Amino acid sequence: MNSDYKKYIYLNKQLWNAWSTNHTNSDFYDVEGFKKGAHSLTDIEISELGEEVNGRTMLHLQCHFGLDTLSWERLGDIPTGVDFSENSIHTAWKLNMHSQFILSDIYDLKSRLEKRFDVVFTSYGMLFWLPELKSWAEIIYHFLKPGATFYMVEFHPFLDILVDELKETPNGYFGSNEPVRYHLTGTYAAPDADITADEYRWKHPVGDIISSLTRAGLQIRFFHEFNYCAYPVYPGMIRISNGKYVIRDFTDKFPYMFSIMAVKP
Ligand SMILES: C[S@@+](CC[C@H](N)C(=O)[O-])C[C@H]1O[C@@H](n2cnc3c(N)ncnc32)[C@H](O)[C@@H]1O
Structure with missing residues (x-):
């Protein structure tokens, strides 16, 4: 990985360490509800990846x-979770079941990690933190x-255009090696949190996502x-029904999320 990527990954890691504490206490994540027996997964991943x-x-x-991760455990899986944020993983260890x-x-x-798995899972808001997809897809194949x-379910990269269009200078759909810098106050899960920071995101068009997986050897x-x-993660989203949000009245017009299932032969 090139050293510029390492620099941005380090900066994003500091951001996630700061965000994590606020997220643990947020209504968005509802840790208390989880402790009482609820799970945090949406109907999409449960129905597509399977309940049994x-x-x-x-x-x-x-x-x-x-x-x-712990919600999948509650449904019968034997999960291993991975994250680069010390604060997040420390919270996970404290919450931990098995x-x-x-x-x-x-x-x-x-x-x-030496183990190999029956499923590799990743979801909602993870791809744009990754500078490049070739190694990402090879890692998935490897494990x-x-x-x-x-299986992955993720916000659609098209959504970024829509959100960008609402700003003065849209960033467009296609990415480059250079990340886009966003200057933010608060977080998607704790909008009132007293955190102001820069985040560095990479844009990955759908074609690049699919091609990285097939090139690594996976069959879609x-x-x-x-x-x-599934989440009101962008400003100005309205709830149209349980677990369904759109920007303004843009229902049925745009792709907000996508999911992919692929198999290692
Ligand atoms: C929006 S969250 C994903 C949320 C997830 N859907 C969940 O289970 O709540 C994105 C996560 O990616 C992690 N992350 C970003 N870049 C990473 C990297 N290079 N390696 C490991 N974790 C990373 C962040 O620490 C953060 O926890």
């Missing part, structure tokens, strides 16, 4: 402080057992697009 999961081993990449949590940049994971499944089983967002 008894004993399936799962690698959860970019697991944040582990609520989704899942394993590993503190690591996902790009360094091959040197930290899958033969015949095992990769499906690619789905959704006309709503």
Whole structure:
């Protein structure tokens, strides 16, 4: 990985360490509800990846402080969560039931973890933190057992255009090696948090995402697009029904999220 990427990854890691504490106490993540027995997964990943999961081993990449990881455990999986934020992984360790949590940049994971998994899972708000997808896809391939499944559900890169269009200077759809810098106050889960910071994001068009997976050797089983967002993560979103949000009245017009299932032959 080039040294510029390392610099931005380091800066993003500091950001996530600051955000993490606020997220743990936020209504958005509702840790108290989780402790009482709720789970944090949406109907999308549960229905697409499957509910009947008894004993399936799962690698959860970019697991944040582990609520989704532990939710999969609640549904019967045997998960291992990975994240590069010390504060997030420390919270995950404290919340922990039986899942394993590993503190690591996902790009360094091959040197930290030997196991192979029945499923590699990753979700909502993770791709734009990654500077390049070739190594990402190879890491996914590496950690899958033969015949095992990769599943991801993510905000659609098109959504960035829509949000950009609402600003004076749109950044467009296609990315480059250079990250886009966003200057933010608060966070998506704790908008009133007293944190002002820069975040560095990379744009990854859909073609690059799919091609990185197929080039790594995975076979795509499906690619789905959704006309709503599962979380109100962008300013000005309105709720149209339970777990469904859109920008203004833009229902049925734009792709807000997508999911991919792929298999290692
Ligand atoms: C929006 S969160 C993902 C949330 C996830 N859907 C969940 O389970 O709550 C993005 C996560 O990616 C992590 N992250 C970003 N870049 C990373 C990297 N290079 N290696 C490991 N974790 C990374 C951040 O620390 C953060 O927890």
